[in-house]
Amino acid sequence: GENVEQHPSTLSVQEGDSAVIKCTYSDSASNYFPWYKQELGKGPQLIIDIRSNVGEKKDQRIAVTLNKTAKHFSLHITETQPEDSAVYFCAASIRSGTYKYIFGTGTRLKVLA
Amino acid sequence: DTAVSQTPKYLVTQMGNDKSIKCEQNLGHDTMYWYKQDSKKFLKIMFSYNNKELIINETVPNRFSPKSPDKAHLNLHINSLELGDSAVYFCASSLPGRQGQETQYFGPGTRLLVL
Numbered sequence: 001g002e003n004v005e006q007h008p009s010t011l012s013v014q015e016g017d018s019a020v021i022k023c024t025y026s027d028s029a030s031n032y033f034p035w036y037k038q039e040l041g042k043g044p045q046l047i048i049d050i051r052s053n054v055g056e057k058k059d060q061r062i063a064v065t066l067n068k069t070a071k072h073f074s075l076h077i078t079e080t081q082p083e084d085s086a087v088y089f090c091a092a093s094i095r096s097g098t099y100k101y102i103f104g105t106g107t108r109l110k111v112l113a
Numbered sequence: 114d115t116a117v118s119q120t121p122k123y124l125v126t127q128m129g130n131d132k133s134i135k136c137e138q139n140l141g142h143d144t145m146y147w148y149k150q151d152s153k154k155f156l157k158i159m160f161s162y163n164n165k166e167l168i169i170n171e172t173v174p175n176r177f178s179p180k181s182p183d184k185a186h187l188n189l190h191i192n193s194l195e196l197g198d199s200a201v202y203f204c205a206s207s208l209p210g211r212q213g214q215e216t217q218y219f220g221p222g223t224r225l226l227v228l
Contacts, residue, residue: 032214043117043203043219044156051214087154098168099213103156 002027004092006104013080014112021075021107023090032093033073034101035064037086044089048075080111116140117220119204125226126194133190134223136204144168145187146205146217147179156203162187163209194227201225 003026013019025033031052036044050057050064050073057064061080066073073092077084090104117138126132138145146169147159161169162181176192187204201222207215 030213034216036219038154041222043221046216046218049216089156093213095213098161099215100158100161100169101217106154106156 002094002096002102004090004102004104006090006107008107009105010108010110012110012112015080015082017080019075019077019080019084019109019111021088021090021109023073023075023092023104025071025073025092025094025102027092027094028068028071030071030092030094033064033066034091035062035075036089036091038089038106039086047088077109080109082111082113085109085111117204117206117218119202119220119223121223122221123224123226125228127228128194128196130194131190131192132194132225133188134202134204134225136187136189136220138185138204138206138218138220140206140208140218142206142208142218143184144207144209144215145181145184146207147187147189148203148205148219150201150203150222152200160187160189191225196227199225199227 005024034049037047038044061078063076087106091101120135144163146161150156159173160179165181178190181187203222204220205217207217
């Protein structure tokens with residue numbers, strides 16, 4: 001079925017440490033994997049994405065890795081800062097008639113100063 | 114100059130009422146979406162329109178009726194509101210791209226509370 005599992009559900013790290021959030025998807029035809037950051041009272045904002053023909057992508061302190069064989073993808077945030085505190089969602093694009101996103105259940109990241 | 118905007122931001126209403134939420138995007142995108150985010154933060158797609166044509170209609174009660182007067186606007190009308198409709202509703206939009214790889218941009222959300 002259509003499913004994206006996301007772990008952990010909550011994550012606390014000390015400022016300056018790294019944070020890793022992992023997702024697993026079920027549809028082997030999924031070909032696009034965005035990550036969104038949602039701050040309190042706001043809508044999800046895209047922070048990075050990866051397409052299925054790429055294994056890794058980096059943007060400053062944020063990186064995403066994709067293992068298509070295992071159907072895993074992960075978000076890595078290095079040198080975390082208090083403003084990184086938010087809820088992070090992974091998503092996978094699946095085809096069900098037309099394409100749509102299936103979102104993970106979210107990870108609440110707290111960066112402790 | 115907000116890219117995807119929604120009104121109202123907050124909506125508090127009584128059970129049984131009918132209400133509408135409006136969404137507008139000025140990004141020139143062709144596709145628009147409605148999502149529901151429940152109290153556990155779970156985000157689920159409800160509807161999608163492409164150039165005013167309905168393309169995704171998830172298993173949503175028919176009390177929910179989307180309407181797209183043009184490709185820049187997608188409204189959501191909800192009849193006979195129930196307690197379980199309380200949630201945050203997000204509008205999103207995307208450009209057509211390689212199928213399945215279009216980036217979606219979200220609005221700020223409408224917080225609906227049904228009493």
